[in-house]
Amino acid sequence: METTIEEIPNSLLDDLSKKLISIVLGSKDKNAVPMELAKKIIYLWRQEQLASKTGVTALLEGSIKVDAEATFQLLDELGLNEVSVILKNTY
Secondary structure, eight states, X not given: OHHHHTTSOHHHHHHHHHHHHHHXXXXXXXXXXXXXXXXXXXXXXXXXXXXXXXXXXXXXXXHHXXXXXXXXXXXXXXXXXXXXXXXXXXX
16 A cells, blocks of 8 residues: 555645544444554644545545545546545455
């Protein structure tokens, strides 16, 4: 996933991270995100790193687990169609 994340422009990281957080937090299934990934997201949040490449990677992993369709739709809306296609084929 790291090479895929490199395709995302830095200018979109902040907006993308906020929208991915909404997907992750909006889940009705509180067990959708594995504990280790949840811990990583919380750690990155505390370090104010959710809008970094590492933070977006963790949030993408979590949001795909929570609601893959909404995640891919978000990527498409932000013009990240290539990233969306790669992730669809990966997950």
